[in-house]
Amino acid sequence: MSLQVRSESRDGAAVVSPTGEIDLSCSPELRVALQQALLTKPGALLVDLSGVPSIDSSGVATLIEAMRSTQAQSIPLVLCGLVPRVMAVLEIARLDSVFQIAPDVDEALKATGA
């Protein structure tokens, strides 16, 4: 299954929700979706990964790029809904404490004050 990416606005935050495995073949699609979401100048950027069963370093690199962009614009970035397999990759990359992580979108919205 190829990656599907849905983007919506919730309480002033941009919520980007990819569905499918994220690897080298589709991480560019996620990158474009995240860049487009930031163009709307949202109050926060939430990446809902609950529909992502696995991710590789190209996907992680895409998330790091998003973090850099949001930091440059002082926009909070929160990852949410991480399944254990995806969380494990962030832990291996020692990025689990670098990203702000929430259990789900609702909690992420609370965390950002949106």
Place this chain on the structure above:
Amino acid sequence: MKEAEHCCICSDGAHIRVEVLSQPRYLAGVREMVLAVSRRLGFGESGSNHIALAIDEALANVIRHGYGGASDRPIFLTIAPLVEDGAETGMRVCIEDHARKVDPSKIKSRDLEAVRPGGLGVHIIQEIMDEVEYAPRDDEGMRVTMVKRLSSETEAPAASEGAR
């Protein structure tokens, strides 16, 4: 297309040997195959997922860095059980390509303190696998051989995992 010379695993009796074109769209299929084989060799869900990720990263490195994104080049993946003292104790993996040769000492994990995109693949491979060795092949290209051992603390026998 030139066939790869036999690697150490092949000469010792490869159990699975596949040729994959250097296209990212085939990574998912390889991961599925590796997951299934890992379970059959006794790895649990977590271990199998990790092995699939490590092999995905190694293949992606060949596609991106070895072949520079060229989509018409071959990659050879070989998998066999690791046998030590007459018992199967894990998995051996060999990935070969026809890309340019690289000094193995130049293949390093990046400093993880610097949070930046890129360079994570080598680190992930090294974190997951018990042994990783990069070497130039005799004629052309590179070879990475990897070993992952079953851990009695974390891996259950394949039968109890409902291996598929």
